[in-house]
Amino acid sequence: MTSKPALTTNELSVTYTGNEDVEALKNVSLEFPSNQLTAIIGPSGCGKSTLLKSLNRLHEIQPNVDIDGDVYLGEEPIYDTDEPAPEIRRRIGYVPQTPTALPLSIYDNVAYGAKIHGNYEDKDELDDIVESYLRKVNLWDEVKDRLSTPGAELSTGQIQRLCLARSLAVEPEVLLCDEVTSALDPVSAETVEETLADLKEEYTIIMVTHSMDQAKRLADDVVFLYLGDLIEANDTRSFFENPQNERTKEFVKGHTAVEYDDSEDETDSNTKVDTPTAE
Ligand SMILES: Nc1ncnc2c1ncn2[C@@H]1O[C@H](COP(=O)(O)OP(=O)(O)OP(=O)(O)O)[C@@H](O)[C@H]1O
Numbered sequence: 001m002t003s004k005p006a007l008t009t010n011e012l013s014v015t016y017t018g019n020e021d022v023e024a025l026k027n028v029s030l031e032f033p034s035n036q037l038t039a040i041i042g043p044s045g046c047g048k049s050t051l052l053k054s055l056n057r058l059h060e061i062q063p064n065v066d067i068d069g070d071v072y073l074g075e076e077p078i079y080d081t082d083e084p085a086p087e088i089r090r091r092i093g094y095v096p097q098t099p100t101a102l103p104l105s106i107y108d109n110v111a112y113g114a115k116i117h118g119n120y121e122d123k124d125e126l127d128d129i130v131e132s133y134l135r136k137v138n139l140w141d142e143v144k145d146r147l148s149t150p151g152a153e154l155s156t157g158q159i160q161r162l163c164l165a166r167s168l169a170v171e172p173e174v175l176l177c178d179e180v181t182s183a184l185d186p187v188s189a190e191t192v193e194e195t196l197a198d199l200k201e202e203y204t205i206i207m208v209t210h211s212m213d214q215a216k217r218l219a220d221d222v223v224f225l226y227l228g229d230l231i232e233a234n235d236t237r238s239f240f241e242n243p244q245n246e247r248t249k250e251f252v253k254g255h256t257a258v259e260y261d262d263s264e265d266e267t268d269s270n271t272k273v274d275t276p277t278a279e
Helices: 048-054 085-091 106-117 123-136 156-168 186-199 214-220 236-241 245-261
Strands: 003-015 024-035 036-042 065-073 092-095 174-180 204-208 222-224 229-235
Touching: 003 048, 003 092, 003 204, 024 048, 024 065, 024 204, 024 222, 024 229, 036 048, 036 214, 048 156, 048 174, 048 222, 065 123, 085 245, 092 186, 106 123, 106 156, 123 156, 156 186, 186 204, 204 236, 222 236, 222 245, 229 236, 229 245, 236 245
Parallel strands: 036 204, 036 222, 092 174, 174 204
Antiparallel strands: 003 024, 003 065, 222 229
């Protein structure tokens, strides 16, 4: 990891409290470089979504979560700060797995984000902003003649790109993506993936994915979690070709077997992670 970190975690721990405490993340210290795409991978239940949500204080909307340590956006702490959580969440955007359009027109789905940010003078400028973000997510040509139709009438893959445009329109410094292609058909997933590949030139993107193929294709860096522990973080090539930790070696080998040897394994070739759970 070479460039300056956009986001850093310092001994970050997250515990879900209740009848039984679940330590979902344990003392994780990590750097997420600027203008790169980092993939967070690991078996089901290892803490990927927990890590992602703790990076913009999304956990605070749940009552039963204890968080220790801190996260830094550049040099600024996001927990130990007077800055309101909604402003932190504007600066560190979150795109969920299930694409959902607001009950508004295509135009207003994107304008909504721009209006929150309030960085425009008049309608002409807002039109330009909407167009530029729809272009950024490769959706403009598909929707430019029907901007006033409801966003919900688009295909699922188009809605996911609309959600990306809406998230970008508030001008975040970092974009968190939680399995944003997993609810899509293969063609739509490919289009969203191409969009992410374009966006990572300009944005810092942190993405949870279950697909090793996707991590290899898209990510500059990979973070591997197991049972809430950070096992290994490295650039993508080193991570897959020369893993340092035995656990990583096993995980990568397991997925290589799934990807390339379909004679012995019935697991779907999209390499959905199926190794032991942390629960
Ligand atoms: N709201 C919650 N309350 C209690 N425990 C939770 C809660 N959310 C997650 N957990 C537990 O925390 C651990 C980590 O869960 P998390 O969803 O972060 O894993 P994950 O790696 O994203 O899993 P998956 O790949 O299946 O989505 C798991 O043991 C899970 O059961």
